[in-house]
Amino acid sequence: MEQLVSQFYEKYALVQTQQVRGFMHTIDWDNRFIGIKGSRGVGKTTLLLQYIRLHFEPNKSVLYVSLDHLYFLENTLYDLVSDFYKKGGLFIAIDEVHKYPNWAIEIKNIYDDMPRLKLVFTGSSLLHIQQAKADLSRRVVVYNMPGLSLREYIQFETQLKLESYTLKAIIENPIAISMAITQKVKPLHYFDDYLKFGYYPFYLENKKSFHQKLSEVILTVLEVDIPQYAYIPASHAILLKKLLAVISNSVPFKPNMNSISERTGISLNTMKNYLKLLNDAQLLELLYVEEKGINSLGKPEKIFLNNPNLMHNLSMDANKGTIRETFFLNQLQYQHLVFASSTVDFMVAGKYEFELGGKSKKQKQTKRLQDTYVVKDDIVIGTDFAIPLWLFGFLY
Incomplete structure (x- = not known):
């Protein structure tokens, strides 16, 4: 987990906040469970990191992880988030959920078992929340992120x-x-x-x-x-x-x-x-x-x-x-x-x-x-x- 935290801090330090898309302001960030869908290349990862940079100090209360990381070949998402939550974690951003086989079930369990945690995830535009292997549709608010307008x-x-x-x-x-x-x-x-x-x-x-x-x-x-x-x-x-x-x-x-x-x-x-x-x-x-x-x-x-x-x-x-x-x-x-x-x-x-x-x-x-x-x-x-x-x- 230390490696994931270290890499998050590196990304946090490098992300620019001078050019922030208006799409960020269409999201109701007060929701506890948010999903952001979109095609490759429209800027979902940048959006997550910019939001964190603008609203959080880099400390134990916030974490960003991407599920295409090698860490998740031998470790579960649920165990990672549970450990983060026990140590005072309040906000976690999970990128590329479609790269993780049991993402829907584990995220549902995270939502149900950790009531003080806010969770935002991004995924491919291919994702159909209603077809997920867990009942996420009544829990999550999903936003579709487009590319840039003119x-x-x-x-x-x-x-x-x-x-x-x-x-x-x-x-x-x-x-x-x-x-x-x-x-x-x-x-x-x-x-x-x-x-x-x-x-x-x-x-x-x-x-x-x-x-x-x-x-x-x-x-x-x-x-x-x-x-x-x-x-x-x-x-x-x-x-x-x-x-x-x-x-x-x-x-x-x-x-x-x-x-x-x-x-x-x-x-x-x-x-x-x-x-x-x-x-x-x-x-x-x-x-x-x-x-x-x-x-x-x-x-x-x-x-x-x-x-x-x-x-x-x-x-x-x-x-x-x-x-x-x-x-x-x-x-x-x-x-x-x-x-x-x-x-x-x-x-x-x-x-x-x-x-x-x-x-x-x-x-x-x-x-x-x-x-x-x-x-x-x-x-x-x-x-x-x-x-x-x-x-x-x-x-x-």
């Missing part, structure tokens, strides 16, 4: 304080809001770079090697995270890679399941499962038609990569229109339900419909439809009928 990326780049806006506000006041923002900063100056490398906070370490590191993140998800979570033989990771490669160079598209099955050599049932796993791992985004009944859980209407950074990394010929739609879907889906629309590109929150295009996009397709809006790329200020695409990067 607003957050600009804040990191400029150190400016920029406000976020609700979807309703953006729809109702696109001119006033875009003018207020552009008086402080030129968002289009940062937009292209955000699309290339701004979604994952680790770009701050080194922009030049960003895509090399993102490739490593993708491979780890395919070769380690998904096989471990779904009990898929490691040898089948090649099938996940094939499926992702086929989709990456076709997105967005209406999937022909039989055709994809033939191209990848993956059976239909297995492929449907793999698509869901890639979606849960936040490598893909499956877009469905909004309809009631079991059919809405069947074949997706369209398949996208999760975010534009993945497109620049994986897609050999990503056109501007595809990147445009991927950005819009990615920024909206964190807080809203997004579906495919039969009349335009997207339906959001069961009410609003959006048609995306470049700055020359006409209103003709949407002018007779209520609650339907044109979203234009390459414009700075909104108009009476058009909303700038970049503005949807200020939702969170």
Whole structure:
């Protein structure tokens, strides 16, 4: 345990607190049992260490551990936390719970047996708390952590304080809001770079090697995270890679399941499962038609990569229109339900419909439809009928 404590103190000393994501303030830290899910690379570990650095002195009352540490090959999490608690521990942050086989049962027992302890854990976006091997759903408050929004990326780049806006506000006041923002900063100056490398906070370490590191993140998800979570033989990771490669160079598209099955050599049932796993791992985004009944859980209407950074990394010929739609879907889906629309590109929150295009996009397709809006790329200020695409990067 001494080695874990020593390594925690080293991390505590090194973590920076000058750039803290607003996501930290969306969490109710008064809860005794908190879970934070998110894809690899969105900054879960940094968030934990920053919170500890900002609220605790480095003493026996607080501890951070990661469950991928070699210590846990021969020691249990429960015994470690019990020892920590007996010595006055009050707050423990547990990282990478999905790397520990019996994490759900042991964390449940920790929660039940140590009533004065606050526990926060992070895990892969693949985790489904309701499917855990212990009844955690009524004990834990779970938060889903996204990557950086365009607003957050600009804040990191400029150190400016920029406000976020609700979807309703953006729809109702696109001119006033875009003018207020552009008086402080030129968002289009940062937009292209955000699309290339701004979604994952680790770009701050080194922009030049960003895509090399993102490739490593993708491979780890395919070769380690998904096989471990779904009990898929490691040898089948090649099938996940094939499926992702086929989709990456076709997105967005209406999937022909039989055709994809033939191209990848993956059976239909297995492929449907793999698509869901890639979606849960936040490598893909499956877009469905909004309809009631079991059919809405069947074949997706369209398949996208999760975010534009993945497109620049994986897609050999990503056109501007595809990147445009991927950005819009990615920024909206964190807080809203997004579906495919039969009349335009997207339906959001069961009410609003959006048609995306470049700055020359006409209103003709949407002018007779209520609650339907044109979203234009390459414009700075909104108009009476058009909303700038970049503005949807200020939702969170």
